[in-house]
Amino acid sequence: MSATRRTVLAGLAAASAIGAAPARAAIRRRPMPEGFLWGAAISAHQSEGNNVNSDSWLLENLPETVYADPSGDACDSYHRYQQDFSIAKSIGLNCYRFGVEWARIEPEPGQFSQAELDHYARVLASCRAHGLLPILTYSHFTVPRWFAMRGGWEVPDSPDLFARFCDRTTRALGDQIGMASPFNEANIPLLIKVLRPIITAEARAKRDVMIAAAAKATDSPKFSSILFADPDRIDANLLEAHRRAYQAIKAGPGDFPVGITLSTQAIEAVGDDSVAPEIEQMLYGGWWDAVNASDFVGVQPYFRLRYDAKGLVANPPGTPMTAAGYEYYPQALGEVIRFAARKTDKPIYVTESGIAADDDTRRIAWLDACVAEVERCLDEGIKVHSYIYWSLLDNFEWTKGYRQHFGLVSVDLKTFARTPKPSAHHFAQMIKDRA
Structure with missing residues (x-):
């Protein structure tokens, strides 16, 4: 039996194993609202592997890199997506959030690969064939290397180039898409700005050295990558890129919601004269206005930040932490759902919610706590339309490489x-209990 055949059978066996798991005593829960989406999320670069034309691939493989590991083959989801869909279906999920890779589809400026568009058409068709609604992300942090070499999102015409990519991709794939967002965590540069005070000078210097090395290696005057760029230089272009991409995607084909997913960490005020309102404005900028001009918002909380009048309040000794190094606080999900309901009348989806943990019992507790938060919000009359866990698979976690494990698998x-x-x-039993 060939190695490829053996691993395919292993994946299928893994998928069927969920159905054979020992039964757990059913918990009485009222059913979720009709049409509620249970899902898992993943990104193209983090799972597909060998995304060799992207900015991230270059950065990961530089001698001066700050990445713990190169992405390499990742989870080989580029070839094994059907196994992933089978596992997702066996859990009882009815949607799957994933992305296409711009660097594959447009490896050189204006040169679109029909072969790659055909590949993603097959991926979308397979997703639907497994009974999963495809929720598509057009750009999950990574961009083509040529785009980064010319200045990335710092360049005034970057929104036009992104809209061109979204238009071409939608014309090829739109009739298979269920929901979409142009960006994952469109405000991620603003979160980086919020966290800037706690990033050490040494860490910032290492990142600057890596970006300078990338510019030298590519002979580009200004190499720029979204996770390492100056937020003040790119946020306005990202807002405009979303606006133009929204128009391009809505032009079809297909008639599906196009929204915004945001990094929505819980911001809490401590004491009098807290600076929390200023931090909140820094985190979101103009993105809530963009939400109100789109079709939905996806909230994606992972932790909370507490601020008094002087700034960030440190966690007290003994605070439970996740394996990613931030506070274990699943209640953040309920807080940001309520916050979103105050900021917009658009439909609210939980498009990511997950925990890095090597002890899987902590992930089980996280799932219980987070779904309970969703149920409390529903009981309060807030219409929450999904719970999508990050991530289906243990995958490539950016600068942390393969050392953090968020996956259900x-x-x-x-x-x-x-x-x-x-x-x-x-998770499968939780979904069954609430059917």
Whole structure:
């Protein structure tokens, strides 16, 4: 039996294992609203592998890199997407949030690969064939290397180039898309700005050295990548890029909602004269206005930040932490759903909610706590339309490489065999309990 055949069978066996898991005593829950979406999320670069024409691939492989590992083959989801869909379906999910990769579709400026568009058409068709609504992200942080070499999102015509890509991609794929967002966490540069005071000078210097090395390696006057760029130089262009991309995507084909997913960390005020309102404005800028001109908002909380009159309040000793190094605080999900309901009348989706944990019992507790937060918000009359966990697979976690594990499913990085964790079985039962 060939290695490829063996790993395919291993993946299929993993998928069927969820259905065979020992039954857990049913918990009485009222059903979720009709049409509620249970899902998992993933991104193209973090799972597909060998995204060699992207800015991130270059940065990961520089001698001066700040990335712990190169992405390499990742989870090989580029070839094994059907296994991933099968596992998602076996959990009881009815949607799957994933992305296309701009660097594959447009590897050189204005040169669109029909072969790659055909590939993603097959991916979308397979997603639907597995009974999963495809929720598509057009850009999840990465961009083509040529785009980064000319200045990335700092260049005035960057919105036009992104809209051109969204137009071409939608014309090829639009009739298969269920929902979409132009960007993942469109305000991610503003979160980086918020967190800037706690990033050490040494870490900032290392990032600057890496970007300078990328510019030298590509002989480009200004290499710029979204996770390392000056937020003040790119946020206005990202807002305009979303506006133009929204128009391009809505032109069709297809008739599906196009919204915005935001990094929505819980911002809490401590004491009198807290600077929390200023921090909140810094985190969101003009993005709530953009939400109100779009079709929905996706909230994506992972932690909370507390501020008094002097600034960020440190966590007290003994605060429970996740394996990603921030506070274990699933209640952030309920806080940001309520915040979003105050900011917009647009439909609210939980498009990411996850925990980095090596002890899977903590992931099970996280799922219980987060779904309970969604249920409380529903009981309060807030219309929440989904709970989408990050992530289906343990995958490439940007500068942390493969050292953080968010997945419901572990992946052997040599054989690519997928093994559902107990949390995957638990999630499946949770969904069944609320059917």
